[in-house]
Amino acid sequence: MGALKETIRAMALDAGFSRVRILAPFVLAENANGVLQDRYGQGSPSLLVAVLPYGNEDATTEKEIEENYRAYIAPFARRNYYKEAVKRLQNLSQTCRRLFGGINSGGIHADRRSSYRIFCNSPIPEKPLALACGIGSQGRNSLVITPEAGSLVIIAAMTLPFPLESDAPNANRSACATCGICVEACPTKAIRREGGIERKKCIQWYASGNEASVPQHIAEQWGRRLYSCTVCQDICPHNKKPIKGAETGEGILPAYVDARMIFAMSDEEIQAFFKGTAMGLSWLKPQHIRRSAGLALAYTGSR
Ligand code: SF4
Ligand code: SF4
Numbered sequence: 001m002g003a004l005k006e007t008i009r010a011m012a013l014d015a016g017f018s019r020v021r022i023l024a025p026f027v028l029a030e031n032a033n034g035v036l037q038d039r040y041g042q043g044s045p046s047l048l049v050a051v052l053p054y055g056n057e058d059a060t061t062e063k064e065i066e067e068n069y070r071a072y073i074a075p076f077a078r079r080n081y082y083k084e085a086v087k088r089l090q091n092l093s094q095t096c097r098r099l100f101g102g103i104n105s106g107g108i109h110a111d112r113r114s115s116y117r118i119f120c121n122s123p124i125p126e127k128p129l130a131l132a133c134g135i136g137s138q139g140r141n142s143l144v145i146t147p148e149a150g151s152l153v154i155i156a157a158m159t160l161p162f163p164l165e166s167d168a169p170n171a172n173r174s175a176c177a178t179c180g181i182c183v184e185a186c187p188t189k190a191i192r193r194e195g196g197i198e199r200k201k202c203i204q205w206y207a208s209g210n211e212a213s214v215p216q217h218i219a220e221q222w223g224r225r226l227y228s229c230t231v232c233q234d235i236c237p238h239n240k241k242p243i244k245g246a247e248t249g250e251g252i253l254p255a256y257v258d259a260r261m262i263f264a265m266s267d268e269e270i271q272a273f274f275k276g277t278a279m280g281l282s283w284l285k286p287q288h289i290r291r292s293a294g295l296a297l298a299y300t301g302s303r
Helices: 002-014 025-032 035-039 081-100 126-132 181-185 203-207 261-264 267-274 286-299
Strands: 019-023 046-053 070-073 118-120 153-160 225-227 254-257
Touching: 002 019, 002 046, 002 081, 019 126, 019 153, 046 081, 046 126, 070 261, 070 286, 081 118, 081 153, 118 267, 126 153, 203 225, 203 286, 254 261, 261 286, 267 286
Parallel strands: 070 225
Antiparallel strands: 019 046, 046 153, 070 254, 118 153
């Protein structure tokens, strides 16, 4: 069982994931309130959890953008790393099926009978799973911080049709020790000193399309963001070393776009513009992207 586990881990690392861990279902039930067990765990004795790095090579920040009408797109959204992670896991599932058996290949909306079901950026809570098997430790900013690539990663997982021994969580559950830099740096003071985020104070929460309106005190701190806020990641010491991002041609977006253009677009035009990108996912509605463009223009006095 140990050899099989290490073979699969090595295959996933070869596929470009920066950290790969295995989780057994009994741990899932305990750590994710049974959600994964109920919806995806039926007949799946174990789960592969992996992170794909987006790195910090393309580090253009919101502060570096000079023209007032320009609105910033965060590095993690400049490529569709979610799609890339799913694609890589689909390839891995094909190889696993050929070598080790199992039914069908995986995919986000794959047949529930598939032995290799993949989920990434789904309604399934991924952070508890990642913490439970030692993908990383939790930061005060609530993100999972990995040894290899800090928090500059996206999390994906795939069910496996055979029992494997679960990897242990990190002995050190917190990544922060005495650090509290992000608590001070957060523009809206959304990070609790004891750890965790007050969602309704977090710019990212609103940029992701939550809530019908953005409170004035949040709008005042919006900056030039189209999508989204990364202050607590930019400042984190775990993200300061050079971290190489996975190469992908999926859903390429620039570091900034013309906010006037986005603000003037119809819903259909916004959908067409962002189709196939990380901003084209179904939960981020055109009106929310337009709202962010308007807030960026208002912030810079261009609207
Ligand atoms: S994403 Fe931005 S607003 Fe939200 S907690 Fe981090 S720094 Fe604060
Ligand atoms: S900036 Fe410091 S406190 Fe915040 S997540 Fe990183 S290590 Fe933890």
